Amino acid sequence: MNTTLAINKKIENEKRRRNQIYIVLDYLFSGLTYFDFFSVDSFELVKISKILSALYKKEFVGSDFLLLSFFLNSSQISIFNELGITSKNALNLILNQESIKNDFLFLKKIKFSFISLSFHEKIFSYETNFIFEKSAENALIRFKTPIITSDILLVTILEEKNTKAYKLLKSILNSSVKLYLLRYKLIKRIHIQESFIRNEVSKNQHYFAYLLKTQLKENELDKLIKFNNFVFGVSSFRNSLVSKILEINFFNLISKEINQSLIFTNSRKYIY
Secondary structure, eight states, rough: OHHHHHHHHHHHHHHHHHHHHHHHHHHHHHOOSSGGOOOOOHHHHOOOOOOOHHHTOSSSEOOOHHHHHTTTOOHHHHHHHHTTTHHHHHHHHOOOTEEEEHHHHHHHHHOOOOTOOOOOOOEEEHHHHHHHHHHHHHIIIIIIOOOOOOHHHHHHHHOTTSSHHHHHHHHHHHOHHHHHHHHHHHHHHHHHHHHHHHHSOOOOHHHHHHHTTTTTTTHHHHHHHHHTTTHHHHHHHHHHHHHHHHHHOOHHHHHHHHHHHTSSSOOOOOOO
């Protein structure tokens, strides 16, 4: 009888511990915008597009500069290379400037670590924001994933034919066959990744699988899946993350944030 009670107590404590971990995780990962669900590659694309817009003194980050960033991203350029498209050709076609060659070499050399004062001030155009919002919708509803990968961003560009990015991509590929082939390759990769998570990763690990997906580049994830190491990677990532979460004093964290919010809250005024 005592043994049964002890086992039940351990199970109850484990459930409480697990609930505590998930509460802290949900609090720390309180996604408020679609950017909170971007993968590493998607964030890199945003960073590159902002830097390019600053470099070329553009008022907004247009969808053309978002497209340009795909040709300077390691996870996407291989797909374009398979279709016979190089970064340099794409840069020339999009920017159409004589100085682009030197700028391209400069950008590759610094690996986009360049940060200017105007970089942080750059805002996205309406069209670029539309692509981000549509990508979030495609990810959640169509591909059944919370993560907005660079593949999903590019598929969205391929399907939104009224955008400047699509028109430029169409002129770069210069072939309807290549457009359909690119779309097929991207959707196939999305399907492989999502099918692997659903079929190979246990349901209680899906949360951590998607968190891990936000930390990996597309080609890194492809390699883990190809060599059947993704499940082990998810388990290791979960253990590491849980250990770090348990070190956090959640109540102190809440207290600090409440105190900070009170500092910046205007004093309430009453009218008598």
